[in-house]
Amino acid sequence: MNVIPIQSSSKIRFRVNGGAVELDVRPEALLLDVLRDRLQLKGARRSCDMQVCGACTVLVDGAPVSACTYLAIEADGREVLTVEGLADGDRLDPLQEAFIEHGAVQCGFCTSGMLLTAKTLLAEEPSPSPERVAEYLRGNLCRCTGYRKILDAILACAKSGATRA
Amino acid sequence: MLRPFALYQPTTVAEASDLLAREGANAALYAGGTEVLLILKEGLLRVGSLIDVKRVPGLAAIRADNGHLSIGATATHRTVENDATVRARCPLVAGVARHVANIRVRSVGTVGGNLAFADPHSDLATVFLAFDAVVHLASRRGARTLPLADFVRGQYETAREEDEILTAVRLTAWPAHTAGAYAKFGVHERPTLGVAVALTRHGDAVGAVRVAVGCVGPRPQRISAAEERLCGVSLADVARHAGEVAELAAREVDPTTDLHGSAEYKRDMTRVFVRRTLLVAVARAAGRDTHERHPHTVIV
Numbered sequence: 001m002n003v004i005p006i007q008s009s010s011k012i013r014f015r016v017n018g019g020a021v022e023l024d025v026r027p028e029a030l031l032l033d034v035l036r037d038r039l040q041l042k043g044a045r046r047s048c049d050m051q052v053c054g055a056c057t058v059l060v061d062g063a064p065v066s067a068c069t070y071l072a073i074e075a076d077g078r079e080v081l082t083v084e085g086l087a088d089g090d091r092l093d094p095l096q097e098a099f100i101e102h103g104a105v106q107c108g109f110c111t112s113g114m115l116l117t118a119k120t121l122l123a124e125e126p127s128p129s130p131e132r133v134a135e136y137l138r139g140n141l142c143r144c145t146g147y148r149k150i151l152d153a154i155l156a157c158a159k160s161g162a163t164r165a
Numbered sequence: 166m167l168r169p170f171a172l173y174q175p176t177t178v179a180e181a182s183d184l185l186a187r188e189g190a191n192a193a194l195y196a197g198g199t200e201v202l203l204i205l206k207e208g209l210l211r212v213g214s215l216i217d218v219k220r221v222p223g224l225a226a227i228r229a230d231n232g233h234l235s236i237g238a239t240a241t242h243r244t245v246e247n248d249a250t251v252r253a254r255c256p257l258v259a260g261v262a263r264h265v266a267n268i269r270v271r272s273v274g275t276v277g278g279n280l281a282f283a284d285p286h287s288d289l290a291t292v293f294l295a296f297d298a299v300v301h302l303a304s305r306r307g308a309r310t311l312p313l314a315d316f317v318r319g320q321y322e323t324a325r326e327e328d329e330i331l332t333a334v335r336l337t338a339w340p341a342h343t344a345g346a347y348a349k350f351g352v353h354e355r356p357t358l359g360v361a362v363a364l365t366r367h368g369d370a371v372g373a374v375r376v377a378v379g380c381v382g383p384r385p386q387r388i389s390a391a392e393e394r395l396c397g398v399s400l401a402d403v404a405r406h407a408g409e410v411a412e413l414a415a416r417e418v419d420p421t422t423d424l425h426g427s428a429e430y431k432r433d434m435t436r437v438f439v440r441r442t443l444l445v446a447v448a449r450a451a452g453r454d455t456h457e458r459h460p461h462t463v464i465v
Contacts, residue, residue, distance in 0.1 A: 002220075006171040030167065066269045071172075135264075139268055139270070
């Protein structure tokens with residue numbers, strides 16, 4: 001049985017946006033804090049801190065999780081994708097392009113979570129109905145209430161078939 | 166921020182049980198963390214260690230045998246949603262799993278965690294009651310089973326002993342010619358109300374009925390008065406009795422006043438939603454679908 005005593009760290013090895021990372025983390029370290037404070041990836045944000053708003057969404061092995069309520073130690077051996085890893089160098093992801101084109105960004109606080117959740121949806125279901133997109137993004141809140149444009153952007157991206165795996 | 170804790174990763178139920186027995190109230194079981202990490206962050210629970218049960222082999226298994234479906238405790242909602250066996254044996258359960266909380270919670274949250282946490286505002290326990298669910302508990306002392314109705318004692322309260330682990334929930338698949346529906350309503354993150362109804366056809370009449378209501382009170386419950394009233398009624402007459410059946414359900418629930426609304430409001434909503442869900446179920450039993458829509462409502 002693996003045991004990590006209180007106040008001690010254990011080494012985790014995982015990939016973040018394609019790059020290998022090795023870190024010592026304590027059991028209570030949250031993935032969000034590790035990403036933001038130790039890896040300086042500020043795209044995932046702390047907002048509700050209770051898995052409701054989606055501002056801290058990151059993908060772990062392709063599945064969206066709330067980094068605010070996910071132990072960093074769970075990422076050991078896995079692949080983490082944050083919004084910083086969506087673009088391929090200077091080439092934005094088609095979803096990012098669609099968000100720009102449709103003005104699906106107001107204050108931008110929710111945007112990284114919206115993009116990553118939509119990324120998973122389109123990977124699983126390349127041609128979702130508008131209802132399905134709304135249902136899938138139920139857990140990503142936009143307090144500017146710019147939902148219409150966000151939905152339009154995702155649907156347009158799906159329609160163009162331009163999503164990259 | 167979380168206070169420091171030790172993390173144990175046992176690989177057998179016996180090891181986990183020994184840890185629970187040794188640590189007592191100083192430890193909490195942990196799988197997806199979607200509930201326990203929240204209450205730790207809020208300071209509503211303080212423990213010195215978490216016992217991660219995800220590494221116990223077989224604990225996430227989903228199996229079907231002899232008309233039953235067994236879902237392992239650490240199976241996630243996402244797994245349940247997409248599992249071919251669940252979809253074949255208990256499609257309503259897969260459908261409900263698709264609507265639990267949000268996609269992030271479904272990715273990591275587990276069926277066992279959901280049941281053992283016993284948040285009254287939860288879909289699974291209500292739906293599972295309509296499948297005569299039995300929970301499997303295990304400890305170093307041995308294993309036992311308990312009907313879900315007896316396992317959930319109240320809000321955040323279960324019959325699990327301190328050294329026990331919930332290992333699986335076993336559902337009884339509905340018999341042939343059964344149509345069911347689940348409706349949930351709410352404007353908050355968690356449902357305000359959930360109703361599950363299943364009707365088994367016997368010729369042109371209702372042979373067996375299951376009505377379960379959850380979220381409105383401290384624990385989900387089957388509404389036996391409503392079930393008895395509908396038994397034997399001709400399918401064509403069910404709609405005519407829907408109001409009466411809904412009234413019986415509204416009388417039988419034990420609603421609690423909380424942030425989701427007053428007890429009186431929840432009793433009224435029980436009446437409204439038992440009627441609606443019953444009408445969807447009877448339409449399906451007759452081979453039709455209603456495609457009904459209501460605000461802030463998910464119908465599975």
